[in-house]
Amino acid sequence: MSFKSIIQDMKGELGSISRKGFDVKFGHGARSRSHRVVQDSSVPIDAFMQSCWANMPTELLRDVLMRIEASEVTWPPRKSVSACAGVCRNWREIMKEIVKTPEISGNLTFPISLKQPGPRNSLLQCYIKRNCSNQTYYLYLGLNQSTNDDGKFLLMARKCRRPTCTDYIISLNGDDVSKGSSTYIGKLRSNFLGTKFTIYDSQPPNSGAKVTKSCSTRLTNVKQVSPRVPAGNYPVAHISYELNVLGSRGPRRMQCIMDAIPASSIEPGGVAPTQTEFLHSYLDTFPSLPFFRSKSTRAESFQSGPFSTQRDRMLVLRNKAPRWHEQLQCWCLNFNGRVTVASVKNFQLVASAENLAAGQEQHENVILQFGKVGKDVFTMDYQYPISAFQAFAICLSSFDTKIACE
Incomplete structure (x- = not known):
C-alpha cells in the first residue's frame, strides 16, 4: 500500500469517527425504544487518538517513520515527512525525535528549520x-x-x-x-x-x-x-x-x-x-x-x-x-x-x-x-x-x- 493511500484511508476513518455518534438500543418490557446517546460537549474527544493509526505499536511505527525519513532526502518527496508528522500526536512526537536539524541533516523540513544554522560542511x-x-x-x-x-x-x-x-x-x-x-x-x-x-x-x-x-x-x-x-x-x-x-x-x-x-x-x-x-x-x-x-x-x-x-x-x-x-x-x-x-x-x-x-x-x-x-x-x-x-x-x-x- 502506498503512502498516499494510507493517508487517504486514515482521513476517511477520522471522518467517519467525527460524523457518527454512539447509537445504543434499550429494550423495556414489550416495547422497544431507540435512543441516540451523543457525546457530552464538555468532554473533548481527540479523534486522532481513536484512530487505528495512533494505536500502532511504537516499535513498528518508529521503524516505518525512520525508513520514510531516510528515503526522502530531497524536496518535493520530503513532503511525506511533514505529512507523517501531522497525522496524530504519536506520529508527531516520534518525527520530532527522528528529524535532525539542518546542521546535521542538511535538510529544511519544518518551518523552524529556517531559524536554525545551516549544514556545517556544505552550502x-x-x-x-x-x-x-x-x-x-x-x-x-x-x-x-x-x-x-x-x-x-x-x-x-x-x-x-x-x-x-x-x-x-x-x-x-x-x-x-x-x-x-x-x-x-x-x-x-x-x-x-x-x-x-x-x-x-x-x-x-x-x-x-x-x-x-x-x-x-x-x-x-x-x-x-x-x-x-x-x-x-x-x-x-x-x-x-x-x-x-x-x-x-x-x-x-x-x-x-x-x-x-x-x-x-x-x-x-x-x-x-x-x-x-x-x-x-x-x-x-x-x-x-x-x-x-x-x-x-x-x-x-x-x-x-x-x-x-x-x-x-x-x-x-x-x-x-x-x-x-x-x-x-x-x-x-x-x-x-x-x-x-x-x-x-x-x-x-x-x-x-x-x-x-x-x-x-x-x-x-x-x-x-x-x-x-x-x-x-x-x-x-x-x-x-x-x-x-x-x-x-x-x-x-x-x-x-x-x-x-x-
Whole structure:
C-alpha cells in the first residue's frame, strides 16, 4: 500500500469517527425504544487518538517513520515527512525525535528549520525571485527556476518605504507579509542612505536577548502572540556598506556583525545558538506541521549578552575581495558556476580575519554567497553558522539602493 493511500484511508476513518455518534438500543418490557446517546460537549474527544493509526505499536511505527525519513532526502518527496508528522500526536512526537536539524541533516523540513544554522560542511542551495512590480522577494529551496523542480517555498519579503528608512518585512506566508500577521518572523531595516542595515528577529534568538522598541512592536496583534513572550524586534545582526571612492567602477565592500552568533562558532567544535521552536502563534498558518524541538542542550548552554571574553566575541563577516581580470576587464569571483550574470550585487561572505584562528586562511570557507542568474532570479547559498532567515535578510540588503556607495 502506498503512502498516499494510507493517508487517504486514515482521513476517511477520522471522518467517519467525527460524523457518527454512539447509537445504543434499550429494550423495556414489550416495547422497544431507540435512543441516540451523543457525546457530552464538555468532554473533548481527540479523534486522532481513536484512530487505528495512533494505536500502532511504537516499535513498528518508529521503524516505518525512520525508513520514510531516510528515503526522502530531497524536496518535493520530503513532503511525506511533514505529512507523517501531522497525522496524530504519536506520529508527531516520534518525527520530532527522528528529524535532525539542518546542521546535521542538511535538510529544511519544518518551518523552524529556517531559524536554525545551516549544514556545517556544505552550502545549502536556494534561489530568490524578485517581483519589481510590487517590491516582493521570494526565497525557494532548490538550484534555480530553470530546473524541472520548482523548489520549496521558504520565505517572502516585501519592501516598505518610509520617510527616513526602508523596511523589508519577512514572512513565512507568501500571501501575507503584514507585521500583525502570525507568520511574521522578522524584518530588515535600512538607514536613509541605504548603507547601514539591522536585522530584527520577531522572537528572542537566545535566553537573554533584549527587545528593541519600534513601531512594528506596537503593530503586532497581541491576540496572536503568546503572553509568555513579549512581541517585538530583537536585533540579531548589523550590516554596513563602506563608501566606495571609485563609485560604480569598483565593487561594493560590506561587513556583517552577527550579534547573536559568537566568533567561536566557526572554530572546530564551535556552537551557534539554535532556536528549537516558535514561541509565537505561528501555528495558525501551518496547523498540520509540527515544529522541531531538539533534545540537545548545546544551544541552551550559550548565554546571550555582550561577548566579554576574547573567545566569545561577535562573529564578523566580510565580503571576499574580488580580483581584477585583465582580459575580461571586470572584477571576478569564483562562484563555482552558481552565478552567471555580472552584477554589483554579487558577493561572497567569509569570516573576518580577526575571527579566525592563527594560521587559518581568511578566504577558505564561504559562509554565504549571492549572485545573479537571470533578470529577476538570484542564487543564495549559505551554511553554518547562519540560518536561512539571516542569510535571506543579508541578501535583501544587497537589493536596496545605496546612494552613498554607487
